[in-house]
Amino acid sequence: MLPIKQLRSLTAHERYSLLHRFGEDFSDVMIKTVIPIVNDVKLRGDDAVREYTERFDGVRLDSIMADHGEIEDGVKNTPGELLDAFKAAKANIEEFHRRQLRQGYEYSRGDGTVLGVAYQPIDRAAVYVPGGKASYPSSILMGVIPAQIAGCKEITLITPPARDGGLGPVTGAMCAMLGVRNVVKSGGAQGIAAAGLGTESVPKADIIVGPGNVYVTAAKSYLFSLGAVQIDSMAGPSEVLIIADETADPEWVAWDFLSQAEHAEDAAALLVTTSPGLAEKVRNEILRDLDSKSGRHEIKKASVAANGVIIVAPTLEEAIDFSNHYGPEHMQLMIKDPMAYLGSIKNVGSLFLGHYSPVAVGDYYSGTNHILPTGGAARFSSGTSVDTFLRRTTYQMLTPEGLKKALDPVKTMSQYEGFGDKHGGSLEIRFKNS
Numbered sequence: 550m551l552p553i554k555q556l557r558s559l560t561a562h563e564r565y566s567l568l569h570r571f572g573e574d575f576s577d578v579m580i581k582t583v584i585p586i587v588n589d590v591k592l593r594g595d596d597a598v599r600e601y602t603e604r605f606d607g608v609r610l611d612s613i614m615a616d617h618g619e620i621e622d623g624v625k626n627t628p629g630e631l632l633d634a635f636k637a638a639k640a641n642i643e644e645f646h647r648r649q650l651r652q653g654y655e656y657s658r659g660d661g662t663v664l665g666v667a668y669q670p671i672d673r674a675a676v677y678v679p680g681g682k683a684s685y686p687s688s689i690l691m692g693v694i695p696a697q698i699a700g701c702k703e704i705t706l707i708t709p710p711a712r713d714g715g716l717g718p719v720t721g722a723m724c725a726m727l728g729v730r731n732v733v734k735s736g737g738a739q740g741i742a743a744a745g746l747g748t749e750s751v752p753k754a755d756i757i758v759g760p761g762n763v764y765v766t767a768a769k770s771y772l773f774s775l776g777a778v779q780i781d782s783m784a785g786p787s788e789v790l791i792i793a794d795e796t797a798d799p800e801w802v803a804w805d806f807l808s809q810a811e812h813a814e815d816a817a818a819l820l821v822t823t824s825p826g827l828a829e830k831v832r833n834e835i836l837r838d839l840d841s842k843s844g845r846h847e848i849k850k851a852s853v854a855a856n857g858v859i860i861v862a863p864t865l866e867e868a869i870d871f872s873n874h875y876g877p878e879h880m881q882l883m884i885k886d887p888m889a890y891l892g893s894i895k896n897v898g899s900l901f902l903g904h905y906s907p908v909a910v911g912d913y914y915s916g917t918n919h920i921l922p923t924g925g926a927a928r929f930s931s932g933t934s935v936d937t938f939l940r941r942t943t944y945q946m947l948t949p950e951g952l953k954k955a956l957d958p959v960k961t962m963s964q965y966e967g968f969g970d971k972h973g974g975s976l977e978i979r980f981k982n983s
Contacts, residue, residue: 550854551835553828556821556862556871567858568874570817571785571924575767583767586738587746594748601739608714613743613750615716615724615732623721632722635690638914639726642694645916649935650698661948668939670700671779673752675744677759677769678720680709680736689723691918691933692759697727699938704729705754707744709736736761741768745778758933759920760784781933785924786856788817789908790877792868793831795824797883797904802827803834805881805907810852811845817856819875821868828859869893876928878921879908898927952976 554563575583589597595613603609624632655665676692679685689706696704706729711717716724716734724732733740733751741761745768747753757769758781769780789809793802802820809818822828835857839850862868869890872880876896884890887902894900898921899911912919920933947955956976963972 550839551832551857551859553825553832553859553861556860556867559860567819568925575763575770578763579767579771583738583764583771587742587768587771590739590742590748591746595743595750598735598739598743598748598751601737602710602735605737605739606709606735608710608712610710610714610734613733613735613748615721615734617730619716620721620724620730620732623716623718623723624725626718627722631719632726634914635686635723635726638687639690639694641914641916642690642918643698646695646698646918646935649695651936651939658951660951660954662951663946665944667942667944669942670696670702671755671938671940672701673703673705673755674701674938675705675707675733675754675757675778677736677741677757677761677765678706678708679759679761679765680717684717684719686717686719686723687913688759688920689720689727689729691920693727693729695918695933695935696758696938699935701938703731703752703754705731705733705744705752707733707736707740707757707759709740710734736765738764738768741765741772745769745772754778756780756938758937781920781937782922782926782930784920784922786815786817787812787879788819788856788877788923789879789881790819790821790872790875791881791883792865792872793820793822793824793827793881793883794865794885795827796885797822797824797827799827799830800834801904801907802831802883803838805883806831806835806857807838807849807853808907808909809879810849810857812848812852814848814851815855816852818852819857819877820859821862821871822859823862823865823868825861828861832859865890866893872897876922876925878923878927879911881906881908896928898922898932949979952979956980 586601598613599610651668653665653667657663674696678688693704706724708720731752733743743751744754744757756779766783770783772778773780787809791802791805806818806820809816820831873896878898880897881901883904899917901908911917918933922930959976960973963969
């Protein structure tokens with residue numbers, strides 16, 4: 550059920566399958582389901598959103614948007630201990646993300662030319678928070694706080710409704726805590742379409758962030774292809790790659806491995822270790838846990854069976870090189886001196902160093918963001934941050950001297966590309982009488 554493999558003995562097919570695990574092909578879902586839903590929401594607005602919510606969630610909505618009372622009731626109906634935990638996490642997340650604010654820059658050349666970069670917030674942001682098998686109020690903090698720090702003027706939450714058609718109490722409490730007043734009680738493609746296009750009730754967003762199922766991902770992708778919104782990424786199954794040496798506690802490693810597996814049946818957990826003895830002990834701990842049928846047993850079992858693997862690497866350097874090619878969403882480095890290898894590690898969504906840094910602390914509390922690239926996308930993208938909600942604008946102001954200096958190069962290049970008449974001419978005309 551949980552194989553132990555030698556890194557150097559992996560077949561070309563095994564290595565390819567591990568390293569090229571892109572998100573699933575949702576072209577069939579896109580064509581048959583998502584595009585018709587998006588187009589229907591565009592045509593019929595709120596009525597279409599209500600109908601699809603009733604069809605897919607079994608909930609008939611009187612109002613698509615949560616009212617003020619639903620949000621405030623969440624605070625009353627959430628245990629104080631839970632609220633305190635989220636408040637502490639909120640403070641840590643705010644502290645970490647405030648440090649990400651960017652300052653523009655400007656400089657001058659000797660001919661008087663001024664060039665610079667300015668950063669402005671995207672005006673209207675939407676954050677998707679999944680429902681279904683589990684509720685993730687922590688994702689509200691992770692999506693909303695960076696948008697607020699960036700300075701977004703309007704923030705909308707998109708989330709499936711509770712069974713009674715209302716807003717889940719903890720979701721309401723998070724919105725009250727953060728001051729979010731626009732809450733769309735509809736998930737899936739119809740919720741994404743409502744925020745991406747705007748309806749009678751739902752304000753249009755300029756960016757949508759947050760993970761979801763294949764319908765959510767496909768809808769975000771389709772709206773992006775239309776030029777309707779910016780998106781963060783096309784999120785896939787959650788994943789962790791753990792690198793451990795002989796100093797790691799096998800029970801700790803096993804629990805960290807399983808903490809990722811309990812996310813969903815398609816979640817992926819990998820252990821790469823330099824210790825064959827640790828590999829055996831960790832596997833035994835994992836199998837013992839699955840036999841005990843604790844927690845989300847069936848989900849863990851399915852995930853481990855489908856995607857779990859333990860790999861023994863001859864050296865730590867080879868283990869890290871494998872991770873760099875794998876590009877994991879989360880990576881744990883459970884070795885004797887993890888900081889010594891920090892400069893060698895790249896292509897990771899979020900990195901957890903040492904024996905006392907499990908992924909769960911980043912999921913909830915430490916302050917880093919848990920909305921991260923999956924499926925190897927960490928090789929070319931980053932997790933959600935304040936940057937996600939900022940636009941970068943370049944600017945320039947030239948003097949006559951500066952433009953004169955540019956005249957001949959621009960004429961030469963624009964003529965080569967076939968635009969000499971007006972591209973090059975727009976500079977030349979300014980010196981016509983000089």
